[in-house]
Amino acid sequence: MTEHAVRVRGLRKRYGAVAAVDGVDLDIRRGEVFGILGPNGAGKSTTVGILLGHRGRDGGEVAVLGEDPARAGRGWQARIGVVWQDESAAEEMTVAEIVRHFAGYYPRPRDPGEVIALVGLQERAGVRAKHLSGGQRRRLDVALGVIGRPELLLLDEPTTGFDPVARRQFWSLIRALAAEGTTIVLTTHYLEEAEELADRLAVISAGRVRAVGEPATLGGRAQAPARVRWTNADGSSGEIVTATPTAEVAALAARFGGEVPGLRVSRPTLEDVYLRLIGHAGAAGEAGEVAR
Amino acid sequence: MTAAGAVLATPAGADERLPGAWRLGLSRGAMEVRLFFRMRDQVVFTFAFPIVFLFLFASIFHDRMAGTGATASQYYVASMTAAGIMSTSFQSLGVSIAVEREQKVLRRLRSTPMPPAAYFLGKIWLVLVTGLLETALLLAFGTVVYGVDLPSDVTGWLTFGWIFVLGITGCALLGIAISSVPRSARSATSVVVLPFLVLEFISGVYILVTTVPRWMLTVGSLFPLKWLCQGLRGVFLPSAAAAMEPAGSWEYGRIALVLGAWCVGGLVLCLLTFRWRGRDE
Known part of the structure; x- marks a missing residue:
């Protein structure tokens, strides 16, 4: 088992004339909560897309759980979970139906009822997704992100648009997952969130890493x-x-x-x-x- | 043989317990069908549309077609059934997948270990169920109101069976393929409906095959709808009506060939061109 969950060297990605990611290096250890902090358009989401294998890259080396995302197969995909800020899957299905259905994609899923309780939706299990509030909807997304028992969970600006109460509830959920040993990579542009959750942080701007460290000693x-x-x-x-x-x-x-x-x-x-x-x-x- | 088997088995070792595409395809199909019937307005319009058109055309044109033993109304029952099969497969999938892509449903699926084939299989199960219902409704309407004779022997139903399955699968795969063309969910309806409408005109759905200019029919015969119409006429019209066909016969062999080719070609097209992300993601 490799020591690092994510290892990135000299990562580059251009969109036309714009270098969205311009030589990024990252080392994310197993079991840590790692924050990627940066303004909008800094290259955070592009980096996450490359780590997931959804986007190609123009240069550099990437190893996620020991494999190159551009070439990794279904077995690798089953070890990674992801939560986005904008999702609207299966509006007409109930929470329990969606979670149970997604559990079927994985070789050793968690128990759907347990996951629904973990994200605090047990009261809403029989409700169709379209009737959930924004915060509940995101917690359903987290349920889909963790149902496959991932070793690595990527969260792309998960609390954008949350009210302070919902945000705090979400933070305790992330801490609970981290306590179980899941490696968590979180992009955010909320400093408070990064300081609350992350063991270590990278500040990214204009496609480059400006600093890496613990929140207390960063920069x-x-x-x-x-x-x-x-x-x-x-x-x-x-x-x-x-x-x-x-x-x-x-x-x-x-x-x-x-x-x-x-x-x-x-x-x-x-x-x-x-x-x-x-x-x-x-x-x-x-x-x-x-x-x- | 044993050695090759071992080599194939080794890299899959870690993935051994990953659920297979066929099983997941069934599970997706069950979910797709459930989702479909939960959207009531969609259900009503999907099923009502071809029946309304059948009623309009078969009521406006109802004369006996000379030397065929059939009425124009009966011709339209076969045509509209073919068009109904294509609308529940090609049109529904072309639009709904574009919407799923925009709503990030596809991105979520792409982030799971679900094999892409399971997604396509689920869609095919969905259209088999909805297409069969659509066909049953149209045929019930056609037999009661316009006096169409349903096949009286097993051979007739078997012929209907293979034409239906090949036709709807080919159209479904074409629908999955065209869903990658529109830039947004909002433009999807126009992008999908225009070619469908054109095909309906040049394949002998709205206009009798004897009236459609020969060159148009030739263009139409490159696509599955013309052959689906022709096959269903063969099943539901008296055999004398074969005289209307350009070849003077139902050409079942050629129908099987073209529809089968579209199933294979459509699958290749889907695998090569399917996009999981929107164009501006």
Whole structure:
């Protein structure tokens, strides 16, 4: 068994004059939740399409579960699940009928009733797909994605258009699947979602990987100078940007003789890092100048 | 032989327990039929359309056709049955698959280990069921209202059987193939209906074969509908009516040849040109 669920080297795909994917490298380990973060049109969906074998590529090497998707057969397909953001399969069928039918395609499917319960649709099992809400519809798609007991589950912007409650429910579903050991690859343009779910992230923009890492340390986030803020006795606010925030806080505590009023220590948010990374892409070729 | 068998078996080892195309085709067919009958408006219009046309044509043209022993009404019962078979197969599939492609039903199927042949088989089961119902309705209407004689012997029904199965399979495969032509589900109806209408005119469905210009009939004879019409006339009209045919006979051998060729050619066309994704995906 290979160590990596997905291994991509120098992947390229052009549409006419546009390079949608322009030399992407990715290593996704077995059992991890891997986020692919990037603005619309960054090449996320094209990359996912290539990983699934739905799209061809113009260059590079791709191995998904040890096989090249462009040449892999049905046995490989049975080990991979996928969930898209826009799907409307079999509107006139009930949830239970659809899940049971799709179970029949796989050599060792999960129990359909179990999967329906896993995605929280047991109350709606007898309802036709066209009567489901948007969030329920997507959970049915997840049920179809996991019914074949996949080793790898790809989710392409699965929570686009969700309300905050539905999104949180969806996140706990993904965590439950990850806890069972399924490798999960998730594209999203929601930073909060990436930070909540992903063990590691790749930021993609203009067809290239700009950074890869854990959400907490991505793009040098952990080493970046911290901002220490507090409130002075006269009500004015104080602020220091420092590489040694702990020392600064100790000095402040000594100065105030105990509690420091309004104390806050902050590192750059994932959003700060993300905007810097994709901004850098926008100004590529201009010596790293940040595009505004 | 044993060695070749072993070589073939080895790479399939991992896939051994994958369900086969035939079984999945049956399972898809059962689901397709269930889905079809759940869309009530579609059911009503699919079945009513050829009956309405049969009523119109057979009522407008009802004279006795000289030297044939049959009336024009009876001619239209055979013609409209052929057209009904083609509409439940070619037209329904051409449009509905384009819609399934746009609604990403096909993308979902492509992401499962389902073999493509199972999808095509499911569609053929669907049209066999709907086509048989359509035919039964038209023949019931034709016998009661226009006095068409149903075959009285097993041979007649066997002839009907092979013409029906070859005709509907060929038309279904052509329908699956043409579904890849329209750019969107919205344009699918026009893309599919225009060639179907043209074929109906040049194959002797609406206009008697004796009236259609010979060159048009020649063009029509490249496609299955002309032969399906001719075969059904052979089954349901008196044998004297064979005099109307361009060859002066029903030409069953040639009918089997052309319809069989369309089944094989249609399958090859589907396998070569079928698109699982929309053009702009």
